[in-house]
Amino acid sequence: MTDFANLPDGLEPPQDDGAARHLEGRSLPHVSLASTAGGTVDLGALPGLCVLYCYPLTGRPGTSLPGGWNEIPGARGCTPQACAFRDLHKEFVRRGVAHLFGISTQTTAWQKEAAERLHLPFALLSDSSLVLQDMLDLPVMDVDGEALLKRLTMISRDGRIEKVFYPVFPPDRNADEVIAWRDTHS
Template identity: 55%
Template sequence: MKTPLEKIDWSELPEPEDNGAADHLTGTMLPQMQLSSTSGVMIDLSHLSGITVVYAYPRTGQPDQPLPDGWDMIPGARGCTPQSCAFRDHFAELKALGVDHLFGLSTQDTAYQSEAAARLHLPFPLLSDAKLALTKALNLPTFQAAGMTLLHRLTLIVRDGVIIKSFYPVFPPDQNATDVINWLKSGASTDR
């Protein structure tokens, strides 16, 4: 049974602004490094062939745990569950459009991510960058909350280890999968 999407009025939350923090990513080759995944195997994104979609999110909450103080007032922080559920719900369509690999990415550890992956019935793995190795190597945009370094929400489209498109900022998060689908349908992923 799928977990229903959380009802959020996006107009009541501060919208993130494009501060240029992801402008450098398109054309960048992914570094060789192993990331822990909720599938139980280590993943090196640089070695994957074909089209890979990686959506980065700050952190998923847990139903029995409060969100960090002021979470809703951090532009773009709220919405990790709706974003993940949208990618889950569009998984088959993304595969049909040529996506070979799909991952969520956060700085939470794999044990924490595993709870969310199971609760949300995600058909794809979540990757942990708890040591911030990929974040630092790619200079991904981050912010601090409750003593944690968290990723700003962004999505990378990768072809054979090279980033060919970045979506940043992502808002509202529940539309991110649709934005990726529309970009794939435009044929831009096949441009050389």
């Protein structure tokens, strides 16, 4: 069984291919994404400070990861990233973050299992139809013929993207990076 909670040694970091440079300053689109908390979330209607972290996919115990997953730069680490955001959730709230969501192209049913197993205090949102990806031209990787979001984190205020972290590596330190940025950009 694969240990999803820990990053293996020797992972190749992703390179900045420039695929997210266009995002800062853009508005989040009015798109409703299915939520593991039930219902949908309209990203363009979110007031206040919002942190959205995009990730390729979460592994599931008893299910194999795609072939060569560890060799794809930036692919591995979704569970450690989610757990870091979970562990620092109260710090985000204390710093005025009104909304924190993880986003992937996985179905809500798949995400719900991960959210429950990992005891996430925030919802995961599904862009399984790639509507958000298309509207923002989010960077993707092709894995076994499936488009998966590349790992990136956006900070928005009242629907406008203020900061983008891309590429994100190592993923288990991303939540700390976001907090550090927030501390210097009140």
